[in-house]
Amino acid sequence: MAESQRPFAPLTAATDRGPTRYFHGRKKILDDFAELAERAIHSNSGTIFLIQGAPGVGKTALLNECEKRAKACEWEVANIEMGALWDPNILLASLGLGEKYKGTERSTQVGFKDFLGWGFKSIRPQPTVRNILKDGSKPLLLILDEAQVLGDDQVPPNDYRSTAIGVLEAIHNGKLERPVVLLAAGLGTTLASFGSLKISRFAEDCFVELGALGKEDERAVIQDWLTKEGGAKGDPTAWIDTIANETHGWPRHVHAYSKHASKQLQMSGGVMTPGGLNAVLEAGQEGRKVYYKQRVADFDGDEVICLAESIVDIGVGMPFKKELVEVSLIEKYGPEKADKLFQEFLEKGVIATDGFLYSVPIPSMHDWMRSELEWTQERTRSLEETHGRSTPAKTIGAAQEVSSFTIDRGECNTHKQPPQSTKKDRGVQGRDSYSGLER
Structure with missing residues (x-):
């Protein structure tokens, strides 16, 4: 295979979602989240921590880093679906508590049973979302991705709208008698989505408009992919410079170009050549076009x-x-x-x-x-x-x-x-x- 030939197809947007293998940066955001978690424990309360930003800016990867830090501090963590905010069955499934709260029949005797000669059976009442959230000894972190759909038509369904508003207000104002934090992320309309459900004021350190990575953090991510994943031999500075000139700190592009580069290096035994770098750029640019076309696919x-x-x-x-x-x-x-x-x-x-x-x-x-x-x-x-x-x-x-x-x-x-x-x-x-x- 010629050096300049592209060795693999561009990544699709779907493969770039989720935790990232090499994470750098976002230090202030992570510090703010850690401080919030500590305050929640000391005050036995909680709130909503909201992250919003454009597609490909690294929201899901950041959620994963926050999750790691919460688990390290012995928080109970649950990734929830949207319906968990108003449907107790969905919340129970997310928390793995379906069996604990399973409705069971039990015999109930009435005082004049001997006179009438009968008793009756009843069903344990269905728990509410708020009661489930209150019932626990450990601090609880709920993680909700793609939160921008909150407030859309029938999200939540009309019959559950007041329930969802009540649950969100209880979390946001720390009124669950337990440390409960909702960590939510979504596109740039997410703040307005929460506003449509009466949650409109966030503390300064609990709301994040996520943007591009800083230059040093971007370069650190690229270097990790080249050296740790690709096994680059020699000084990778020239490749880092060239890739960074294409990605400009945008996490989705940093990940895609760097992954192409690591695969190219694996194929060449870690040897960095001009032809190999050209193949990386060609694959990255082609993948970027595919990604942009997907972003506008729903429009004429x-x-x-x-x-x-x-x-x-x-x-x-x-x-x-x-x-x-x-x-x-x-x-x-x-x-x-x-x-x-x-x-x-x-x-x-x-x-x-x-x-x-x-x-x-x-x-x-x-x-x-x-x-x-x-x-x-x-x-x-x-x-x-x-x-x-x-x-x-x-x-x-x-x-x-x-x-x-x-x-x-x-x-x-x-x-x-x-x-x-x-x-x-x-x-x-x-x-x-x-x-x-x-x-």
Whole structure:
């Protein structure tokens, strides 16, 4: 096999989920969580610790690290399904307590049995979620991933909504007469999801907007993959530099590129060659494209094009106002569908809140969207020339006419680059240019 030939297919998004083999960074978050756990024990109470962030930012891996620390401090830990917050049977299954609380028939005698000559059987009452959470001697950590779906239609079901709100309030306010902490993680709409269930105020050290890894932590992860997993011989600095230039601290990309690199090194006996590095980059870039296509798979092509057109002049990783996207969506789809689409882009993590503004949370995805837009426009022009007719603007994106909803795009984009610098920043910018993300 030639050195430059790609030795394996790109990873899919699914294989990147879950605990990571080599974990570095997130020290402040882990310290805050450990301090919370200690306070919960001393005060015999608890609360909710919430982590939100874009797809691929490492939320699930961080949950796993928190779980390890809780177990080391002798906490009881349970990974729960959403329904465990309102359905006692689901909670019991998560806690492994189904047999303990199993409803059993028992004979009950009445005082005048001898006179009437009979007794009756009754069933032990079904325990409530709150009673189950109260019943325990050890501190309890509940871990809930993908928590952004809370508050969606029928989540929880209407009949259980008040129960779920009561359980969440009891945990959040530490009123279960036992140390109980709910560690929840989800996409950038998760805070709003909890707000829809009356949980809207979090302590400063109990809410995390998760962002990219710091530079040193990113490099440490890559180095571990190269040396410990791949058996790299010699100084891996050049490979680390090259891979980091592609991944820019984004955990999903760091994991994918590093895993490709370790496999390449295993095949070459740990020898680092230019051809081998090129194979790693080719596999990583191809896998990244697959990942981005999966992120927008639930949208029609025109919907993604409309979004891409509205932010094409925004620097990669830079924030923008909501109106900048809304005006394009409104022009093409009308106010009602435009609002729905904007919310769906948020819920899928294609865009995310960035302070009081918004951004494409995965910077390299922003760059990919611009490249895809250019490619689509080139294909459209080619079709027009081939068939001798023009394609209406609305078929590839926002209408060009100015409507009553139009606003000055210059005002929307406070970070708009001049023509030269806009062209220059087509690649991923340094992390210092990003805003609104906790490192």
